[in-house]
Amino acid sequence: MKKLESRQDIENLVNSFYSKVVKDEVIGFFFNDIAKVDWDKHLPKMYSFWESILFGQMSYKGNPMAVHFPINEIQAMEQKHFDRWLELWKTSIEENFVGENADMAIYKSENIARLMAYKMDLARRL
Template sequence: MKDIETREDIALLMREFYNRLLTDPAISYIFTDVAKIDLEAHLPHLTDFWELSVLHTGTYKKNVMQLHLDLNSKEKLTDTHFDVWLGHFNQSVDDLFSGNNAEKIKTRALSIATIMKIKIHTT
């Protein structure tokens, strides 16, 4: 298996990851009923974020934490939501990629989820 090396690799990962999230009833409603995301419009933003995070290229400028704080004000994000999110993220990475960047993106996802849980539960 190859490592994550390009924006296209991240786009592939995000599509696979969100396909999993949107079919899991434990979390899908947050995206479909609460956030009401348009997946095709949302995927480039997700790809921008992870491209900057892992490959250090791109121009992502949104405040990810604020977006999730706003979402939490509509629907409380629980530890279970974060665990499900992280499980699907890691499984998507493992099914598609192997290597340093694959491990890096999983570590970053864990760090981001941990920080968000702390900030959401203390606000």
């Protein structure tokens, strides 16, 4: 087990997470069928997103909440979907990494997911 400490580590982690996501029965369809994600574009954004959060690199420029609203309009993003997202993220981390940054990656994802779930739910009530 190693520490999560380089851009390469983040790339490995994110790749391992999405290899689970695309096969997943609970959330895979959001990526495969609804957003029809262009992985060559999406993956580098996710590497930069996590690099910015964990290492303060500020390499990610974007609005992570905004991209989820149109998806939420097509298919409600519900608590069960966030729970599954978090479970896959946590598993991907715990299978490969230990230490402070690994813990932080879990902690931050839980906070962002909580906020996102709240915002998606609110948007559906408007």
